[in-house]
Amino acid sequence: MSAETQLQIRLRVNGEDVHVTFDAYKTLLEVLREDLQLTGTKHGCELGECGACTVLLDGRPVLSCLVLGVECDGREVTTVEGLARGARLDPLQEAFADLGAAQCGYCTPAMLLTAKALLERTPRPTRTEIRESLSGVLCRCTGYLQIFEAVERAAARMERTEETEP
Amino acid sequence: MSEGRFQIIGLPRRRVDGRAKVTGQTLFADDLALPRMLHCKLLRSPLAHARIVRLDVSRARSHPGVHLVLTGRDLPTRFGILPVSEDEEALCGERVRYTGDPVAAVVARDEPTALEALDRIEVDYEPLPVFTDPQDSLRQDEPRIHDYGYRGNIHKCVSLRFGEVDAGFAEADEIFEDIFFYEGSTHLPIEQHAALAALDRDGKLTLWSSTQTPHYVHRALAKVLGLPPARVRVIATPNGGGFGGKSDVFNHEIVVAKAALILGRPVKICLTREEVFYAHRGRHPVLMRFRTGVKRDGRITAMHLQTLVDGGAYGSYGVASTFYTGALQTVTYHVPRYHFQGCRVFTNKPPCGPKRGHGTPQPRFGQEIQLDKIAERLGLDPAELRLRILEKPFAVTANYMRLGTIGLAECIRRVTQACGWQDKYRKLPEGRGVGLACSSYLSGAGLPIYWNAMPHSGVQLKLDRSGGVTVFCGATEIGQGSDDVLVACVAEILGVDPLDVRAVTGDTDLTPVDLGSYSSRVTLMMGNAAIQAAQRAREVVAQAVAEHLGVPGGRLVFAQGRVFDAEDPEHGVSFQEAVCLAEAKHGTIGAVGSYTPPPAPARYKGGGVGPSPTYSYTAAVVEVEVDRTTGWITVPKVWIAHDIGRALNPTLVRGQIEGSVYMALGEALMEEQVFRRLPAKRSHAFVHKFPSMLEYKSPTSLEMPEVETILVETDDPHGPFGAKEVGQGPLLPVIPALANAVHDALGVRVDEIPITPEKILKALDDKAKGGPGRYGPRSFPEVPWPEPLIVPPPWEGGDGNATHDPRRRHAREGVQP
Numbered sequence: 001m002s003a004e005t006q007l008q009i010r011l012r013v014n015g016e017d018v019h020v021t022f023d024a025y026k027t028l029l030e031v032l033r034e035d036l037q038l039t040g041t042k043h044g045c046e047l048g049e050c051g052a053c054t055v056l057l058d059g060r061p062v063l064s065c066l067v068l069g070v071e072c073d074g075r076e077v078t079t080v081e082g083l084a085r086g087a088r089l090d091p092l093q094e095a096f097a098d099l100g101a102a103q104c105g106y107c108t109p110a111m112l113l114t115a116k117a118l119l120e121r122t123p124r125p126t127r128t129e130i131r132e133s134l135s136g137v138l139c140r141c142t143g144y145l146q147i148f149e150a151v152e153r154a155a156a157r158m159e160r161t162e163e164t165e166p
Numbered sequence: 167m168s169e170g171r172f173q174i175i176g177l178p179r180r181r182v183d184g185r186a187k188v189t190g191q192t193l194f195a196d197d198l199a200l201p202r203m204l205h206c207k208l209l210r211s212p213l214a215h216a217r218i219v220r221l222d223v224s225r226a227r228s229h230p231g232v233h234l235v236l237t238g239r240d241l242p243t244r245f246g247i248l249p250v251s252e253d254e255e256a257l258c259g260e261r262v263r264y265t266g267d268p269v270a271a272v273v274a275r276d277e278p279t280a281l282e283a284l285d286r287i288e289v290d291y292e293p294l295p296v297f298t299d300p301q302d303s304l305r306q307d308e309p310r311i312h313d314y315g316y317r318g319n320i321h322k323c324v325s326l327r328f329g330e331v332d333a334g335f336a337e338a339d340e341i342f343e344d345i346f347f348y349e350g351s352t353h354l355p356i357e358q359h360a361a362l363a364a365l366d367r368d369g370k371l372t373l374w375s376s377t378q379t380p381h382y383v384h385r386a387l388a389k390v391l392g393l394p395p396a397r398v399r400v401i402a403t404p405n406g407g408g409f410g411g412k413s414d415v416f417n418h419e420i421v422v423a424k425a426a427l428i429l430g431r432p433v434k435i436c437l438t439r440e441e442v443f444y445a446h447r448g449r450h451p452v453l454m455r456f457r458t459g460v461k462r463d464g465r466i467t468a469m470h471l472q473t474l475v476d477g478g479a480y481g482s483y484g485v486a487s488t489f490y491t492g493a494l495q496t497v498t499y500h501v502p503r504y505h506f507q508g509c510r511v512f513t514n515k516p517p518c519g520p521k522r523g524h525g526t527p528q529p530r531f532g533q534e535i536q537l538d539k540i541a542e543r544l545g546l547d548p549a550e551l552r553l554r555i556l557e558k559p560f561a562v563t564a565n566y567m568r569l570g571t572i573g574l575a576e577c578i579r580r581v582t583q584a585c586g587w588q589d590k591y592r593k594l595p596e597g598r599g600v601g602l603a604c605s606s607y608l609s610g611a612g613l614p615i616y617w618n619a620m621p622h623s624g625v626q627l628k629l630d631r632s633g634g635v636t637v638f639c640g641a642t643e644i645g646q647g648s649d650d651v652l653v654a655c656v657a658e659i660l661g662v663d664p665l666d667v668r669a670v671t672g673d674t675d676l677t678p679v680d681l682g683s684y685s686s687r688v689t690l691m692m693g694n695a696a697i698q699a700a701q702r703a704r705e706v707v708a709q710a711v712a713e714h715l716g717v718p719g720g721r722l723v724f725a726q727g728r729v730f731d732a733e734d735p736e737h738g739v740s741f742q743e744a745v746c747l748a749e750a751k752h753g754t755i756g757a758v759g760s761y762t763p764p765p766a767p768a769r770y771k772g773g774g775v776g777p778s779p780t781y782s783y784t785a786a787v788v789e790v791e792v793d794r795t796t797g798w799i800t801v802p803k804v805w806i807a808h809d810i811g812r813a814l815n816p817t818l819v820r821g822q823i824e825g826s827v828y829m830a831l832g833e834a835l836m837e838e839q840v841f842r843r844l845p846a847k848r849s850h851a852f853v854h855k856f857p858s859m860l861e862y863k864s865p866t867s868l869e870m871p872e873v874e875t876i877l878v879e880t881d882d883p884h885g886p887f888g889a890k891e892v893g894q895g896p897l898l899p900v901i902p903a904l905a906n907a908v909h910d911a912l913g914v915r916v917d918e919i920p921i922t923p924e925k926i927l928k929a930l931d932d933k934a935k936g937g938p939g940r941y942g943p944r945s946f947p948e949v950p951w952p953e954p955l956i957v958p959p960p961w962e963g964g965d966g967n968a969t970h971d972p973r974r975r976h977a978r979e980g981v982q983p
Contacts, residue, residue: 025278039197040190042406044356045439049859052356080190089188097184100821104645105187106356106406112188134867138859140356140407141645143828144867146821 009073013038014082022069029053029064031072032079040080040109044138051137054110055079061117063136080109083116091154091161092116101150103141110137115151124155173725174658175887178817181650182664183404183643195360195376195403200432203362204233206422207280207435209270209287210444211262214298214514214852215311216291218260218269225286226272231279234425235287236271241424243390247382247414247519249616251321251481253312256390256420262291263311263479264516265853266444271421273433296514296852298841300453300476301947303511311479311512317950321477321510322488326772327954328496328564329962334468334503338459342540345455346532347918347943350476351837352448353521354864357406359445360436361419363426372399373423376406378413378642379682382615384674386415387423402672405683408644409829410520413684414447414482443857447519448839450487450510451476452528455946456536464544464551468503471495471529472946475510475518482519484510486775490525493776495533496563498574498606498783499555502959504564509949514852515841520684522829522894526607527901534603534902535917538909547591548602548906549582552785564959566768566966570780570890571880573809574604577785580876581807585787591910597792601906604785607895609811609885610687612763612777621760623691624678625699627656629707629755633727633742635660635667637699640680641692642672646893647818648688654814655693655886659700660707661724662741678758686891689814690779691761693886698759706755710748711739764884769966770957779884782891783809786827786899790907794930797923799908801831801869804900807876811890816877822892823875828865830900836863836920917942 005024010017013036022035029046032038032055044050046065053064056078083090092112095101102108111134118125118133125133130151131144139147186192223235238259246252258269270287274280297303297311297319307318316323335341361375371393377383380402388395405412418435425433437445457470473491477484492506523530541548552574557563559572582588582602590600614622626638637656641648649669657664670676680692704724712719715738717731723738730738739747748755766777786806792799804827813819839862842855856862881888901919909915914929917940925941933939953972958964 023276023278033197034199037199038190039193042194042357043196044358044406045859047439047858047860049439050356080188084189089185093188096188098180098817100181100817102184102187103647103821103825104355104357104405104407105183105192106194106645108187109190131867131870136866138356138864138866140354140409140829140864141825142821143824143826143873144870145824145873146817148867 007070009069011072012076014078024070026069027065028067028069028072031069032064038079038081042106042109052107052110054113054137056113056117059117059120061114078113080112083112091157092151095150095154095157099150099153100146101142107137107139111139111147119155119158123159172658172887173661174654174664175814176812176816179815181647181815181818182653182669183649192404194357194406195362195374196436198362198374200362200364203432203434204273204275204429205277205280206271206273206425206433207277207284208268208418208421209284211258211265211267211269212849212851213262213291213293214265214296215294216262217294218258218262218289219292220288220290221269222288223270226283229283229286231275232272232283234273234429236421236424238269241390241420245386245390245415246481247483247615248481248485250485253314253481254417256417264514265851266441266516267479268417271425273425273429298513298852300474300511300513303513304947304949311514315512319512321481321512322485323509323949323952324488324772325507325951325954326492326565326957327505328957329503329959331468331470331503331505335459338467339462340543341457341459342536343455343457344532344536344539344917345943345946346535348452348528348531349919350449350451350518350839351521351833352443352446352839353409353411354859354862355405355407355409355411358437358439358442359412359416359418360434361422362432362434363422364432365426365430370397370399371423371427372401373419374401374403375419376412377402378405378408378644378684380642380672380674381640381679381681383415383419387420390420391423391427399675402642405642405644408683409522410524410684411447413520413682416445439859440857443854444516446478446516446839447482449521450518450525450528452491453943453946454529454532456532458536458540460540462544464540464546464554466499466501466555469495469501470505473508473529474947474949475508477510477512478515478517479512480517482517484518487520487525489772489775491529493565494526494606495529496565497567497569497781498557498604500557501564502961505954507951522826523607523897524685527898530605530898531902531905531919534899535905538601538906549578549587552604553578562767562960565776566773567776568767570884571811571882572783573878573880574783574785576878577783577807577809578604580878581785581787581805584874584876585789585805587787597794597911598790599907599910600787600789601903601910602785602787603899603903603906605895605898606781606783607891607898608685608778609690609780609782609891610763610778611685612766612779613774614681621695621762622687623680623695623761625692625695625759626678627699627703627757629703629745631746631749633666633745635662636670637667637696638670638677639692639696640672640674640677641688642683644683646683646822647815648683648692650818651689651693651814652696655696656700659697659704659724660741662727686894689889689891690885693889695759695761697886699757702759703755703757706752706757707744707748710751711744714739714747767966770955770968771971772955780882780890782895784896784899786903788900788903788907790904790911792908792911792926794912797926799835799921799923799926801871801904803872803874805874806896806900807878808892808896809878809880809890810892811882811885812879812888813877814887814889819877819892820875823896824873826896827873827900828870830897832864834901834904834919834921838920914939915942
């Protein structure tokens, strides 16, 4: 594998268009962390096992360690840095911070993005739906329960907000 | 302390670093990048035990993009976390001791180039006999894995006898003897270990590392690199999970530091997941034999515990781990006479070390299952038996552990009540069951890792006219919330919003020494140091405010960002004004606090492991459903009550308890750090069975049961605001409680973990064939135990010293022990 071959692609990252040049072998994870300095996306194995590198690609959760950068030309990526609206945190972020859903915080970006995609699809998920949707992201700290509660609280808050803001 | 007295302590609250963690702004070690940074990779041994006959790195050195290749010759000084076992080399010089032991390092412009260069290093190994099992190491003295230790391949072998143990057994109505095995497991933090080294603009070495113990890394770097400690700075980046796995000094930390010194450029390394399995330092596999004498009413008359501890290839914390397998049996239940024998052997596997509970979950597993068997034989309810034999608050135990508050009786009562024990135990239908177990754990090790008389934790406080407070402490945030505890303690005393307090932690240049995030010591030790610093600062501010308001200082209240007269709350100033007054009166405001644990009553050799300012207590009930046909176990619910002393932030306390339950269930049901031989056609090497997260099974969100957490507060006099530990203790009872629940469900015993479906089926099969319905180890090997050190307990006239120390006698007689 030669590090000399570079590629340029156009990405829409967190709502902004960027052109990024990178070594052709790189995964989306590496492009985000090393070439775009978006280090909020983490890695725990780089083999598609732990889920820590989850980002949204065209709105769907993907393991960014298993996606090549070159596959992402013209596509839309959301990372944890793109969840807040300005300085205002997403309801999921608020709930995770308030309810102890982030301990070491290492799996948190992946949990947040996976939950974000779930709530887009299923605004009021059951506990079972939450368990199933998050089962691809490993957390060693929390025992998951405070994460489930945070997703439930965020869902409830978002629903209330929608009711009051037509 | 009366309820309602606190403003911040005791209230569920967002942790101070919560926002950073949910926005991706927390910078972990591998998130750091510096200009001109190079990347490092290690070449690791493919063999478990071999002599390095030839090592040729010339082709790697000449590979384009390679800046440096290091070998063992470049780093000859040995190191190790304990001064008694400095047996590690940053890169192996002559010998490799486990598959994965590093022999060379390449520093290159990027990781792919470094990996290419690793392939160009030529190593010839002469294979040596491989010790795969502790029994091999006991049987065969040669070749020695290390040239130090007890003898042959025995690293440490101890025998401690507290009181007239034989007389204790003679008084017993029944004597129980059981053998248990506890398999090894690894921490599996989601963050892989990473480290970045650089020379700062003054030429001083800085190492950023995902370490739980920056102070010990600081000492080791200075020693191995031959630098004055004042020229070395270690910054512990927030750890993406530690659980004990980042408490050692690691070879990769030393390698990148050496490379940065040579190259004058930043050098970073991030271990792959496979390498994290080799770094290990996880749970020691332990075989144990418990012999316990009891009276008919359940009282213990004597206990004899033997442990055989599989240490892996290096010392790590192993000497302490060995003592820990025997130190806390007496802290939960009253054991008047106690004989402990522990033996740690070297094997050719990644070194074991401290994992959550450090050496105590293994004997806790055995002890709590044996108590279940005792209760059954004596016809007692397991909860009732435990309530009868609990140790007393503030007691000094047979092995001279001085206890603090004990809320275990309340824990047992509340947990059995919450789960409906009376209606469930022995009453659930076949295949369903409940099990109970209890435990205790240290709130900080009473002694430091290296002998010194200095504080274990130091805190420094800066207040200025902005009204902002900065608190400095060497403590390390590993996800447990140490920054939050630090800020909460300061904010409570000064009456300010925690968000107005900034924590600077884990930086050996900027922060006073704290020994690190291990042994559940941070809340108690750092918390007490923080309270002392904050109280001192408060006094200085109070003097100035008292003068200004014309009220006695003792009447001032610091609350809600104000300082005011308790008798006239309107009469006061804002905290910011108060600091301005103090700055005008006294000059620049700063304060320090420190904490040193009280001296322990244990004065015998080996008594340094186990003492703590106070101990936490936990009781857990686990409910299981077991399928008789497949042996599959599901855990619908766990009830757990923990004597926390006081919950400083209940949200974080609950998180530690639920996280402990989770990790315990992983160990109980599936997690195994185990090894295998490759087929002969593929080198026959002895390798990790599955160094990947896919095959090393750990519980996912789907397996996590419902948990009912109950906090019991006993306001311990040694704790900051009465608090005790919560990071490790709650893991301990869950594992034996699950084993006991399996027995309640099916009437069979699995006396080893993990409790897999296969073992359940074997136990059922044993029962069907008329056997006892047990799966587990059947024998304990011969161990060349040393003559015991004899220490009479307090009730036999002892004073904490040994009355008979065989080493002294041997020394007198000129005999080698």
